[in-house]
Amino acid sequence: MRDLVIEPLTKSAFEPFGEVIETAGARRLMINEGTTERLHDLARIDVARNEGRPIVSIFRATPREMPVTLHMMERHPLGSQAFYPLSDLDWLVVVCDGDRVPALSTLRCFRASGQQGINLRANVWHHPLLVIGIQDFLVVDRDGPGNNLEEAYFPQSESTHRVSFTADQK
């Protein structure tokens, strides 16, 4: 059983999987007579294939008992999926490579702050939300025809990876 190393979430480290949605480094436009700063176009929303359309939802995530032994990953073959936290708690992003099935040897775990969202590229294997408290996220993803969810389960008894995560841990 291996404990995943928790890395800080940065644009460059996350680049193989998608974008980090954050104000740092954003293109800044002043609008609304100088009263509003527009941090412009922070994610590549990719939801149009196969007659897809963008939808906005709120995900309310509840914490799992730690440590979490990983026993499944999922991906969305037809569209990107963006998450932005609506409360200021850190949260975890677990992703990996893999063609037909997740390549568990490539698992990575990123600690996002409460001011960092992510946009997962289509077809990127990821673990469902991992939070330390009940936390809402604004989500922009795809609705439309076709199967946009693939899940890969592996028996908990055979799991080789776990992750532990507390509010204090940095």
Add this chain to the structure above:
Amino acid sequence: MRDLVIEPLTKSAFEPFGEVIETAGARRLMINEGTTERLHDLARIDVARNEGRPIVSIFRATPREMPVTLHMMERHPLGSQAFYPLSDLDWLVVVCDGDRVPALSTLRCFRASGQQGINLRANVWHHPLLVIGIQDFLVVDRDGPGNNLEEAYFPQSESTHRVSFTADQK
């Protein structure tokens, strides 16, 4: 000079202008092995006309001096624009009817909570963000060809409406 009446933001009151993005009344799906509730498809994102595409931005709004004398309205003829607050402060939404120009006699002002977003329908006249503290919003709107911004200015001296807004006022 007329002080706008500040109405509570409700789905039914706001219906002529767009959707209220909130958890109340949403379609609820349990996902992620029962650890996440998905409050599904809360806004009609309409950004595809004229080769438009959805983009995600963060708007950082700063308060104006109150009372605000209204002297302009704007609209986006080619797409919807969704706002969701990223901090728990109330904020104001000012909208009105109007074909070529805003019909100021129809102005309405809604007080949104910090857990309420809105999605403005394309072509709805609205005032730029009105906040009581510096407040970030996640914004889903349109990028693409064509002019998607119309602004209507009216001289402040001829303005007939103002709005006042404090944290305490309910």
